[in-house]
Structures are given as C-alpha cells and as structure tokens.
Amino acid sequence: MAPNDSAATGTTADGGVGRRKAARYIVPVAVAGVAAATIGLVPALASSGDPELPKIGAQELIEKIAASDTQRLSGTMRISTDLGIPSLGGLAGAFTGGEDGPGGRGGASADPKDRMTELVSGTHTLRLAADGPDKQRLSILDDAAEYSLIRNGDQVWAYDSKSDTAYHATADGAGKDAGHRAGKRSVPEGVPTTPQALAEQVLEAAGPTTSVTVDGTARVAGRDAYRLVVKPKQSGSTIGSATIAVDAENGVPLKFTLLPSSGGKAIVDAGFTKVDFAKPDASLFTFTPAKGTEVTEAQEDEGGGKAGRSDAKGLEGLEGLVPGAGQLGAGDQGVKGARVIGEGWSAVAEFKVPGAAGLPDKASQEAPAEARQFLDALGDKVSGKFGSGTVFQTRVVNTLMTDDGRVYVGAVTKEKLVEVANGAS
Incomplete structure (x- = not known):
C-alpha cells in the first residue's frame, strides 16, 4: 500500500460535500452491525507497486463511493486495533465468555454482545460474505475454532464452534431495513467491523472541520485502489488522519486505517487480504444447529430503538x-x-x-x-x-x-x- 506521505493527486474537498450520499454506499454486511469505532499496519495487506490510475478529485471519489451498488462479495480481512487500553487479563473472561463468565458451557456464550467486542483489541482474521441486503455472514477465525454470525432473511444465528453453543434471533419483519435493524441489535455499538462500516462513519462525520483529499493509489487484495485521506482541520484532536483505500472499479472501500495525531502505529487498521465480488455460495448463509448444540434464544425486548443515542x-x-x-x-x-x-x-x-x-x-x-x-x-x-x-x-x-x-x-x-x-x- 502506498505510504501516507505519497504525493497527493486530485483535489481537496471540504467534508460536507456528498456526505449524505456516502451513507448509501455500504455493502450490506448488516449482520456485523454498523456503528461503529475502534484500530498497526498490516504489511500483508499491501501488494507490489502503486498502480497508475486516471486522476480523480476528492469530491468525485466520494461520489463514486456513494454511487456504488455492489451488494455481493466474499473474502478475508484482517483487523488490528490498538486503543491504548490496558489489558484486563483474566478479568475479561468474566464478562465475555471465559471459564467463569456468564453464558453457556463453561461460561462460554455465542451472544454477539459477548463475542464481537473481541474486535476492539488485538489482531483478528475475519471471513466475510454478503449476497444482497438479506444475506450476510461474518466469521472470526481462531487457531482451532471459528465464531460465525449469520443472517438469512429474518433469521439471525451465531455459532461458536469451540464451545458448541449457538444464539438465535428473529428480525422484526423482512427486507433491507429490517435486516439492518437486526444487525445493529446483534452487535454492540462501537465495535469495528468492515472497511465499509468504518469508512461510512468517517464520511458521515465529515464537515467544515474536515479536510478530504485524494493521496495517491494502492494495491489492496490484488485490486487497484485510490487512497482517500480524511484529516481534522483543527488542532487538539487525538485523531491524525483516516485513510480509505477505495476500489477503483466499483467504489467499495477495501481498507481503512486510522492514525493518531501523536504518531506511531495505527489505532485501527482493517482491510481485505482477499476479496471476490462474485455471488457467494448460498450454503454460507444457512445454519442448522447440530444435535447437542446448546442454543440460546434472544430476548424479545433486546436492543432496538434509539434511546440513549447522542445529541452530542x-x-x-x-x-x-x-x-x-x-x-x-x-x-x-x-x-x-x-x-x-x-x-x-x-x-x-x-x-x-x-x-x-x-x-x-x-x-x-x-x-x-x-x-x-x-x-x-x-x-x-x-x-x-x-x-x-x-x-x-x-x-x-x-x-x-x-x-x-x-x-x-x-x-x-x-x-x-x-x-x-x-x-x-
């Protein structure tokens, strides 16, 4: 991937331009949730050389992201998160499914609220798939286990192969909007998910206090991409910049890197190592718990609504x-x-x-x-x-x-x- 100080190409755009459209671009990985925050550089994500691509301005690239109608993909990504929060050590297990924590067998839990928070620290490998607004799958890969979150229509399943526990929820209604709501209920606010989700947050926030530029090109997961750089114009922020690698062909964000103003390694670095925009196999979106799997049904009153959301x-x-x-x-x-x-x-x-x-x-x-x-x-x-x-x-x-x-x-x-x-x- 091109370094952050590579020569800029294109023009600068104040953050307010096109931000309303930007919210429409995201490949619907609703089962993973979109809310969120937060995230070193992963050399494996970069390929050899920076491609020669036609010049493009920041406004044009934002519009390209907003106009992207890609709804199918499958691939593998890595996400590294370093918020600078001290490790809780063994205390974490008491809250997120350790041996003495709440949940199923041995304290394990397949509930996304317990498991997806793993992504807020360390480095993880994820496998993603999406086929339209009603079918999504996200899996967290471990050395000898896998945790998967699957949405198919109004059915949401999560499965932890290590503990052989599952979680089941039913979305309210059907269709794109219902799926989006179900995904947000399944994943806690602030949990980073995909480059698309992370990029959406930054572009929605862009305003008069934000500088947006095109800063060269990159190769990500074998695909040509433009580098869109978002920076605060103000002093005093802990955020230095956010760089979004945007697929030159279809406008899908392939990589997201959030750097601190103090320098050093990235706060968040999330990007595809492999990606395919063909129709994924339908079997990826089906799940039936095996005999003996412990299944937890979601509570009727879980999540939903906007109570507690910010007026700030x-x-x-x-x-x-x-x-x-x-x-x-x-x-x-x-x-x-x-x-x-x-x-x-x-x-x-x-x-x-x-x-x-x-x-x-x-x-x-x-x-x-x-x-x-x-x-x-x-x-x-x-x-x-x-x-x-x-x-x-x-x-x-x-x-x-x-x-x-x-x-x-x-x-x-x-x-x-x-x-x-x-x-x-």
Missing part, C-alpha cells in the same frame, strides 16, 4: 470508531445534562456525574489504599482554573474527572481537555 453532534463521527462515543448526549438512557463544548473533531462533552463528588483524593480515607494506587497508576493529576482532577488517557478518547465531580471527555489531547475545563470554569 460533535462526537457523532467517533460513534463507530470509539466504544461509547456518541452516547454522551441527552438521550433517554444517556448521560443526563451533558453539553458539548466546541465542534467537530475537537468537541468535548461536559457533564456532572450524578451523586458523585469526584474521585477520592490520594490522602483521603474514602477509598482503600490499593484503589487509590490503582487510580493513580491509570491517570495523571492536573490542575487549573477548574480546580484539580485526574486525566485518564487512551490513544483516542481522553477523560478529565475533576475532584468536584465534573467530567470532560472527547477525542482530544490532555492539554485540550484542561483548556476546555479552564474555559468552562
């Missing part, structure tokens, strides 16, 4: 890249009383933690010594006009919790958080 428009572009972003507004189940300071990539949400008086001071006896040491190790103490507080950092989203219970959170640097908190005091 400045953060909505992070919704599919960062777990929890886009849910900091004033939705029925969101954070009450939140307000957004700033706009675009530098937006910061401010709210008061209900009933909280901030973190216990180090010298306070309100918390055990071990707890205070743990908090000190995770965060950096800061002070300013707002008083004092602690900044908790990842490679994308940073959070300032003041000692009097105010919280400031956004995809901005520690310095920007302190600046915003000072200005709000």
Whole structure:
C-alpha cells in the first residue's frame, strides 16, 4: 500500500460535500452491525507497486463511493486495533465468555454482545460474505475454532464452534431495513467491523472541520485502489488522519486505517487480504444447529430503538470508531445534562456525574489504599482554573474527572481537555 506521505493527486474537498450520499454506499454486511469505532499496519495487506490510475478529485471519489451498488462479495480481512487500553487479563473472561463468565458451557456464550467486542483489541482474521441486503455472514477465525454470525432473511444465528453453543434471533419483519435493524441489535455499538462500516462513519462525520483529499493509489487484495485521506482541520484532536483505500472499479472501500495525531502505529487498521465480488455460495448463509448444540434464544425486548443515542453532534463521527462515543448526549438512557463544548473533531462533552463528588483524593480515607494506587497508576493529576482532577488517557478518547465531580471527555489531547475545563470554569 502506498505510504501516507505519497504525493497527493486530485483535489481537496471540504467534508460536507456528498456526505449524505456516502451513507448509501455500504455493502450490506448488516449482520456485523454498523456503528461503529475502534484500530498497526498490516504489511500483508499491501501488494507490489502503486498502480497508475486516471486522476480523480476528492469530491468525485466520494461520489463514486456513494454511487456504488455492489451488494455481493466474499473474502478475508484482517483487523488490528490498538486503543491504548490496558489489558484486563483474566478479568475479561468474566464478562465475555471465559471459564467463569456468564453464558453457556463453561461460561462460554455465542451472544454477539459477548463475542464481537473481541474486535476492539488485538489482531483478528475475519471471513466475510454478503449476497444482497438479506444475506450476510461474518466469521472470526481462531487457531482451532471459528465464531460465525449469520443472517438469512429474518433469521439471525451465531455459532461458536469451540464451545458448541449457538444464539438465535428473529428480525422484526423482512427486507433491507429490517435486516439492518437486526444487525445493529446483534452487535454492540462501537465495535469495528468492515472497511465499509468504518469508512461510512468517517464520511458521515465529515464537515467544515474536515479536510478530504485524494493521496495517491494502492494495491489492496490484488485490486487497484485510490487512497482517500480524511484529516481534522483543527488542532487538539487525538485523531491524525483516516485513510480509505477505495476500489477503483466499483467504489467499495477495501481498507481503512486510522492514525493518531501523536504518531506511531495505527489505532485501527482493517482491510481485505482477499476479496471476490462474485455471488457467494448460498450454503454460507444457512445454519442448522447440530444435535447437542446448546442454543440460546434472544430476548424479545433486546436492543432496538434509539434511546440513549447522542445529541452530542460533535462526537457523532467517533460513534463507530470509539466504544461509547456518541452516547454522551441527552438521550433517554444517556448521560443526563451533558453539553458539548466546541465542534467537530475537537468537541468535548461536559457533564456532572450524578451523586458523585469526584474521585477520592490520594490522602483521603474514602477509598482503600490499593484503589487509590490503582487510580493513580491509570491517570495523571492536573490542575487549573477548574480546580484539580485526574486525566485518564487512551490513544483516542481522553477523560478529565475533576475532584468536584465534573467530567470532560472527547477525542482530544490532555492539554485540550484542561483548556476546555479552564474555559468552562
């Protein structure tokens, strides 16, 4: 793949142009969900040389993505995610199907809400297939096991071969819209899925605070592609750029790379290593649990609706890249009383933690010594006009919790958080 500093071709487009159309382009892998955030470079994804392609401008390339009507594909992709979040070690199993966690056999669970969150860290190999709006399949490949999420019409199945457990849900109604809703209910918000899903989030968020350019060409999974680069115009964001490799023939995003403003390896790198746009075999979208498989039926009231979705428009572009972003507004189940300071990539949400008086001071006896040491190790103490507080950092989203219970959170640097908190005091 062409390096990020390759010579630019084409023109620059402010992010607002064509963004409404961009939401229509995605190959319908609805069973994997689209919501989300979040993601080193994978040398295996690149091929030899950068192809010579006709010049194209950013606006024209965005329109090419929006006009793409590709609804069939099959292939293999790799996704690497590095949000800079410390590993939970054995604690993760208690929540996502470890030996002592909830669910089926030995704590295992085939529920997508438990399993798809695996994609928010580490490197994974996925196998994808789609045949129109009603048939999709996504499989996470392990050394000796496979986890698959399958949608066929109004039927959604998930199967974990390691534990021989399955999960079954029925979509509300039929057709494209119902399938899309079923997919969103099956996968948690913020879980990265495909280059198409990740690209959609960025293009929908593009606005006056965003620069969009065409920056050379690349070969991805053996196919010629243009490199569309999206960058914040503002300072203070933790996001440096997002690069989308767009198939030169059909406009399908083949690879997505999200880089931090601080430099270093990618936050998210997701791309096809192999892709075919022919009709997939119909057997990929059928599933019947074998005798002895433990099946869990979805609850009737699972998911659905938009309660708790964000009114914090400045953060909505992070919704599919960062777990929890886009849910900091004033939705029925969101954070009450939140307000957004700033706009675009530098937006910061401010709210008061209900009933909280901030973190216990180090010298306070309100918390055990071990707890205070743990908090000190995770965060950096800061002070300013707002008083004092602690900044908790990842490679994308940073959070300032003041000692009097105010919280400031956004995809901005520690310095920007302190600046915003000072200005709000």
